[in-house]
Amino acid sequence: MKHLTKRRLAFVVAAAMGIAGCADDGKDGADGAPGEPGPGPNPPVTESADITHITMISHAIEEGQVRYEFEVTNEDGVLVNGLGKAEAKFAEKTDRGVVLNRDGNVGGYTDSTKEGSSLTAIGDGHYEFIAAMPAVTAASEGIVWLRVGGDSETEIARSQPMVVDKPEMIHTSTTETCYSCHVDYGTSSMKHPSYTAINVEGEVDFVAGCLVCHNNVSRAEENGGYATNTLQKIGHINHQKFEKDFAVTNCYTCHAEPVINTSIAGNGCSDCHSSDSAASGIVMAMNDFDAREFHAKSENVGLAARQDSRSQHSTMLSDIYTPDSGVTYCTDLSLYQGESMLDIETLSADGTLSYTGGYMHGYNNKSIIGRETNSYATSYKGDGTKTMCYAASNFGINAPQIMASSRVTFAHGDDPSYDGVTFTSYSPVFAIADGKVTDYDRRHAVTSDSCSACHNEETNYHKNGGYSEGGYDCVACHNNGQNRMSSRHISLEGSEFASEQERINAGYIFNAAYGGEGWQATSGPGFGPMVHAMHWGASQTIVGSDDSGYLYNSSAELNAINCVSCHAEGIDLYAIPNQYMLAKTLAITEEGNPDTNNMASPITANCYACHDSASALNHMEQNGGEINAKVDEVPVWYEAVPQESCATCHAEGKSFGIDKFHVFER
Numbered sequence: 001m002k003h004l005t006k007r008r009l010a011f012v013v014a015a016a017m018g019i020a021g022c023a024d025d026g027k028d029g030a031d032g033a034p035g036e037p038g039p040g041p042n043p044p045v046t047e048s049a050d051i052t053h054i055t056m057i058s059h060a061i062e063e064g065q066v067r068y069e070f071e072v073t074n075e076d077g078v079l080v081n082g083l084g085k086a087e088a089k090f091a092e093k094t095d096r097g098v099v100l101n102r103d104g105n106v107g108g109y110t111d112s113t114k115e116g117s118s119l120t121a122i123g124d125g126h127y128e129f130i131a132a133m134p135a136v137t138a139a140s141e142g143i144v145w146l147r148v149g150g151d152s153e154t155e156i157a158r159s160q161p162m163v164v165d166k167p168e169m170i171h172t173s174t175t176e177t178c179y180s181c182h183v184d185y186g187t188s189s190m191k192h193p194s195y196t197a198i199n200v201e202g203e204v205d206f207v208a209g210c211l212v213c214h215n216n217v218s219r220a221e222e223n224g225g226y227a228t229n230t231l232q233k234i235g236h237i238n239h240q241k242f243e244k245d246f247a248v249t250n251c252y253t254c255h256a257e258p259v260i261n262t263s264i265a266g267n268g269c270s271d272c273h274s275s276d277s278a279a280s281g282i283v284m285a286m287n288d289f290d291a292r293e294f295h296a297k298s299e300n301v302g303l304a305a306r307q308d309s310r311s312q313h314s315t316m317l318s319d320i321y322t323p324d325s326g327v328t329y330c331t332d333l334s335l336y337q338g339e340s341m342l343d344i345e346t347l348s349a350d351g352t353l354s355y356t357g358g359y360m361h362g363y364n365n366k367s368i369i370g371r372e373t374n375s376y377a378t379s380y381k382g383d384g385t386k387t388m389c390y391a392a393s394n395f396g397i398n399a400p401q402i403m404a405s406s407r408v409t410f411a412h413g414d415d416p417s418y419d420g421v422t423f424t425s426y427s428p429v430f431a432i433a434d435g436k437v438t439d440y441d442r443r444h445a446v447t448s449d450s451c452s453a454c455h456n457e458e459t460n461y462h463k464n465g466g467y468s469e470g471g472y473d474c475v476a477c478h479n480n481g482q483n484r485m486s487s488r489h490i491s492l493e494g495s496e497f498a499s500e501q502e503r504i505n506a507g508y509i510f511n512a513a514y515g516g517e518g519w520q521a522t523s524g525p526g527f528g529p530m531v532h533a534m535h536w537g538a539s540q541t542i543v544g545s546d547d548s549g550y551l552y553n554s555s556a557e558l559n560a561i562n563c564v565s566c567h568a569e570g571i572d573l574y575a576i577p578n579q580y581m582l583a584k585t586l587a588i589t590e591e592g593n594p595d596t597n598n599m600a601s602p603i604t605a606n607c608y609a610c611h612d613s614a615s616a617l618n619h620m621e622q623n624g625g626e627i628n629a630k631v632d633e634v635p636v637w638y639e640a641v642p643q644e645s646c647a648t649c650h651a652e653g654k655s656f657g658i659d660k661f662h663v664f665e666r
Helices: 006-020 175-182 206-211 231-236 278-285 291-297 303-312 344-349 500-505 528-536 602-608 614-622 646-650
Strands: 053-062 065-073 086-094 097-099 108-111 118-123 126-132 142-148 162-165 313-317 328-337 340-342 353-364 367-373 377-380 386-391 401-410 421-426 429-431 460-462 489-491 508-511 518-521 542-546 549-552 598-600
Touching: 053 142, 053 162, 065 086, 065 142, 086 126, 108 126, 126 142, 142 206, 175 206, 206 231, 291 303, 303 313, 303 421, 313 401, 313 421, 328 344, 328 353, 328 401, 344 353, 353 386, 367 386, 386 401, 500 508, 528 602, 598 602, 602 614, 602 646
Parallel strands: none
Antiparallel strands: 053 065, 065 126, 086 097, 086 108, 086 142, 118 126, 142 162, 313 328, 328 340, 328 386, 353 367, 353 401, 377 386, 401 421, 401 429, 489 518, 508 518, 542 549
């Protein structure tokens, strides 16, 4: 007899029941009515957050308090339970401006641990915070501010401050105007970057986040605001510390709309003007007064006059031609107002123009390789143009290709080379051998307003070279082969420093190459490395020292990784011409002079301007980069090909691309 195991027996029984189930059991009944929805799955929750996010549900300004209802999530979007602390501020709009009084007489600030305030969990990640503020009424208007987390009893990080609400036109400066220079204040090393606020949409609300503490009324005044420094004082007075060519009187830089206060004795104006000043009568006499326009048109400021010169004029250089079969090479300079040609000879004679001149350059591989000569013979054709003819016998490079640059400066100020408005043009490229003319096509990878957004005075930097078009003027001298020092110059005594040793430690060890006796520090060659070094280079940011330590230029406080300030369209390392740059500023002779026999590979020169540690340089050199190649070791320096391979790993989009470590988007 066959024995079935328990498993087989269970299978047989189940099969028999299945067959029986196939019998006719009648028709199915009608479907029942739909039931009520179930509660659904419970969302995940946590009690920790490395990054804490607030989602506002509602808020209300009530008698003696501000009520907030919000949700809290962490960096993964998970609801956060166990919140232990919330902070609130309310800066009230008054007839004196925005005020948050520390004594509680105007506005208010508190947190959930203070008497009268409470923080209640009303669901997973869902909270109500009642912030007690006795001076607040239901009719109060102002900036409503919230921040949560950060207490020592939980693992919930402190959130970014949030501007929950604010009245329309409570300020006329904007995040965009401030960030045109600061880019991202929250990543800077300046004061209180962690107080950079966002709005309920998660967008930065920089000005309101500052104004909630740096009110329109100083703490020093009766029933004054929270901080001693008002926001307008920070803008009007503190920004005057900006080192070079920033005009605080160019109000358009910060104020996107006409300023709110138009009383000479009121907020903002009183930072610079007394109530009995001459400006008082002007303000009182004008209807619809716009302080921005007033300052721009002031003869004492001169901004509008310089802007008019800039907007109305342009220059152009003709193709290079040789009237005498290569003895001289000439180009014609034209000046226009709109589409009308002006007479350069007449305007130079009457003082309208303070400078008209030009250089002849060598050109190779889409790069200016230095100045052939700055000596030329001048003539005028009678149609308004100026002809400049350069003798080939004066050429210093004798490059196969040449091109010219010109500068025309409109006279403004005491020293037009600095205070004037300059226009620079570049001619097409001319081949010496066959006279073929091609476009001037030097790569210029910066935006047109990258310099003038911060250097807003509409003046020149120096020597008839200005800030327009992203430093377009500068390239005429600061190029691959001009071999400039491009560094800060201090006195021979080094009196800018507290001691001689501090001068040496700061890097000011070169005997000054020009500008009188003194000292200079290493900088960067050419244009790009020079700009990097002057803004963020280790030595170039130091302007001196005192008992408190080194003193730095204003750009040192900005975050150097925010390359988008200038390079809004990114950087293509493969597009950089693989050509050496003469780099005397990076090497010193035994006599302490700049080494004119020195040259550097291009990407390394740019990177080393900021990344100048021994380990960083070693990495660059291991991958073919050079900062101390020698001119006399190659037949023709500008034809020699560097062997750096930086783009292989660091081009944009690569695993270690520069876009992974620098910011190229706002």
